[in-house]
Amino acid sequence: MPVRHIRHTLLALSLAVALLFLAPGSSPAHAPPLSNATLPLFTGEGKARTAALLSGGRFARTGTAIRRADRFRAGSVTKTLLATVVLQLAAAHRLSLSDPVERHLPGLIRGHGNDGRALTLRSLLTHTSGLRDFAADTRGRVPLTPRQAIRVALTHSPSPPGRFAYSNTNYVVLGMVIEEVTGHSYAEEAERRVIRPLRLTGTSFPGSRTTLPAPHGTSYTAGGREVTEVDPRVAGAAGELVSTLDDLNRFYAALLGGDLLPPAQLRAMLDTTATDGTYGMGIDAVTLPCGTTVWGHDGRITGSYVRVAATRDGHHVLTYRTDSDALVAPSTERALLTAEFCPNGSTP
Incomplete structure (x- = not known):
């Protein structure tokens, strides 16, 4: 489900971040990692138990509550x-x-x-x-x-x-x-057309299955109640997906890189004329203070919050998630995206 009701303070939760940087000629050594100054933006003023980072293929974290291979509910x-x-x-x-x-x-x-x-x-x-x-x-x-x-x-x-x-x-x-x-x-069409061709081995449509595929962690409401088992039919085609950090990165990189849609259809997807520049077709646009526009989507469903943001060419993708449906404030999320996609500061 989408972000519509925002909590400006976070209860304790676990959070994971995936960062994919695919600029031509880049390597893990040259990928722009989030700095130590940026990591607190993920942690809800220091209250999160876990922070994790995937940069140019590397995965780092504090704590052990979230693992890189974990399956989670991706919502919208x-x-x-x-x-x-x-x-x-x-x-x-x-x-x-x-x-x-x-x-x-x-x-x-x-x-x-x-x-x-x-x-x-x-x-x-x-x-x-x-x-x-x-x-x-x-x-x-x-x-x-x-x-x-x-x-x-x-x-x-x-x-x-x-x-x-x-x-x-x-x-x-x-x-x-x-x-x-x-x-x-x-679900069958998405599996045939997207999931299998991209080898998204951690991604699935669970239908009515309430359990998550292994491996997975534990999910919580904003109030701290454990809600790992959820009937996905609360969202259906609007938010049923289960995925992983790596799979979501790979999907958005392939989509924006032109591997899934012909140019005319990709242009149509990214046309935000009907929504005054905020939403295309199944994808949103966020323009940051430095003038960079990132494309992606957020997803909220019981026990999970996810955000994906990527450059227009799909070369630079950031995915992060929490194992709680408590949310960061919009200003904090915007600061996070600015820190990641505006490395030279927020001035255009």
């Missing part, structure tokens, strides 16, 4: 992978981003002013459809089938179409579109 980072599948299908002319939802899922979106005949796949990808976020009602705690999630959303009138309004419902609908177009579930 799932949306980038799902959008990649939809855009691959568009490139293959299996669907068009201008298709109304009604063309693929007739009669599904109706009621309280919601109308699938007026909503395009593009509007779902960019969160400009106006569909209500079902998770605003369930708070990410109730396992639902896709149709049940949509029924929850359709009990509400839509927000004004054309405006950016983040909604997990959009991606639940896209998961159903993928299945309708291909005859396979979104």
Whole structure:
């Protein structure tokens, strides 16, 4: 689930960071490591039990609560992978981003002013459809089938179409579109099109499985309650993914490097015109004080928070996670990204 409610102080938690630097000619010795001055930004004013760093293939940490190979729930980072599948299908002319939802899922979106005949796949990808976020009602705690999630959303009138309004419902609908177009579930298509080709061996769609694959650590709520076992159907196609630090780095590097989408579809994914520069299709854009824009996504689901940020060419990727759904303040996260991607300071 996305970052929407921010805690400005952190309870004790564990945190891991993955950093991939793939600039031409770079090597681990020349990769720009986070300095000792930067590490406190990860630790919630020193309260975290563990900090870990992967720089140019190296992994360093304090404490042992998080291991490099651990599987964890990636939450809404799932949306980038799902959008990649939809855009691959568009490139293959299996669907068009201008298709109304009604063309693929007739009669599904109706009621309280919601109308699938007026909503395009593009509007779902960019969160400009106006569909209500079902998770605003369930708070990410109730396992639902896709149709049940949509029924929850359709009990509400839509927000004004054309405006950016983040909604997990959009991606639940896209998961159903993928299945309708291909005859396979979104998980099967993502496995075939992305996970296997990139050899993302720690990445999976667990479906209704509540346990995490081994190896994994323990996850906690912001209040400290242990919640390692979670039914992924609380998020479904909007946030079901399980992954690792290395796999998320590899995925975003490949995506932004042009290995997964033709140029036209990658340009479409990174077009933020519809959202005033903040969100493309399954990927967000953050412009830092030095003028650098980083691309990626965050993900929050019970017991986990993840953030991925990368340069436009995919040569420099930072992934970090906590084993708690307690969150850093936006200002702290921004300071972290600035320290990493603006090595010469924050002035453009």
